[in-house]
Amino acid sequence: MATDSPQTKKSVIRENIEAILIAVLLALFIRTFIIQAFKIPSGSMLPTLQIGDHILVSKFIYGVKMPFTGTTLIPISDPKANDIVVFQYPKDPSLDYIKRVIAVAGETVEIRDKKVYVNGKPFTDRHGVFLDPLVHSASMGPRDNFGPVTVPEGKIFTMGDNRDNSYDGRFWGFVDLQAVRGKAWIIYWSWDVQQSLFSLDRLLSIRWSRIGDFVH
Numbered sequence: 001m002a003t004d005s006p007q008t009k010k011s012v013i014r015e016n017i018e019a020i021l022i023a024v025l026l027a028l029f030i031r032t033f034i035i036q037a038f039k040i041p042s043g044s045m046l047p048t049l050q051i052g053d054h055i056l057v058s059k060f061i062y063g064v065k066m067p068f069t070g071t072t073l074i075p076i077s078d079p080k081a082n083d084i085v086v087f088q089y090p091k092d093p094s095l096d097y098i099k100r101v102i103a104v105a106g107e108t109v110e111i112r113d114k115k116v117y118v119n120g121k122p123f124t125d126r127h128g129v130f131l132d133p134l135v136h137s138a139s140m141g142p143r144d145n146f147g148p149v150t151v152p153e154g155k156i157f158t159m160g161d162n163r164d165n166s167y168d169g170r171f172w173g174f175v176d177l178q179a180v181r182g183k184a185w186i187i188y189w190s191w192d193v194q195q196s197l198f199s200l201d202r203l204l205s206i207r208w209s210r211i212g213d214f215v216h
Helices: 006-034 200-204
Strands: 035-039 053-058 072-074 084-088 096-104 108-112 115-118 146-150 155-159 180-190
Touching: 035 180, 084 155, 096 108, 096 115
Parallel strands: none
Antiparallel strands: 035 053, 053 180, 084 096, 084 180, 096 155, 108 115, 108 146
């Protein structure tokens, strides 16, 4: 009866290790340059994105970037108004934030009594919602009255769609283009994360109607 020689066994082990290494490198390449998964932990983008939505973010749509530095190697396009982008939080780059682009470099942003203006004209605001009827004066904070400010070169100004409950550019400023990870693309999973992970309620909370929705 024929048996595998030690050399044959080593060859099989080596092939398996090589296959695993190639798979890992391919996964890292895809995650770094093409697409990455993120989950929504807060309600700052309601109603567009719900807590418990899991989304895929297109990383190459704004160009191929050098890992760690964010330097663009192959430019393709820049974020534009109404894009939903994932980026490194300016105050703590270890955190990822997701917001909607309101204005880009050279544009002037102002909020007057909850109404958003860009370059002195009403912003085409199809997604933002102000649900609190109370209007805060500028002396109370920048939530409802802000600016005008002009976006510097190489920066963007972002806000959450849930305008009354979003910690965004009104409070901490601009986002550097190098800090932008990518553009929100599609919801691949969604459920109520407030339910216990190993409970029937969590399974029953799956939002089947949201799975596969493109993010706009």
